[in-house]
Amino acid sequence: MNRIGIINSAIRTRPFTAAKIGVIRRRYSSQPSPPSSPESQSNGGQPGTRAGTFYKSFGSPILKTFLGALFTYQVLYWGWLKLESVEIKKEKEEEIDMLEAKLRGLVREKDGKK
Known part of the structure; x- marks a missing residue:
């Protein structure tokens, strides 16, 4: 009896887990079998x-x-946002300075006419 016949008779007579059968089937494969990980064994293989x-x-x-x-x-x-707020603050201060200067000019004009 050749090796494959022995393996087939062993599979029929003894209960094997899926992992053992996979190892036996891969014996003649040219690619190495993937390593078994504890994670795959913990979730039922x-x-x-x-x-x-x-x-x-x-x-x-x-x-x-x-x-x-x-x-x-x-x-x-x-x-x-910080740069934008600094820019807006500077623009508002310039606008306030301009309006104050305009107001001072109008007040001087009004005082000068009296």
């Missing part, structure tokens, strides 16, 4: 979803990038 695997690998860098961008945006927004 099923591999995680593609999205779950992606976010498990890249969730922390994505979160850090998002928070860094948010912080940068807030700092730039605050700085822009």
Whole structure:
């Protein structure tokens, strides 16, 4: 009996878990078997979803990038508002100075006519 026959008879006679069967089936494969992880064993031996695997690998860098961008945006927004308020204040002060000068001129004219 060849090796495949022995393996097939062993599978029929002894109960194997899915992981053991996968190892036996991959014996003649040219690609290495994927390493078994504790996460896949804890959820019944099923591999995680593609999205779950992606976010498990890249969730922390994505979160850090998002928070860094948010912080940068807030700092730039605050700085822009500060500059705008300084500009508006300067314009208002110039307008007040101009109106005061105009008022002084009108008061002098009125006093001069009397």
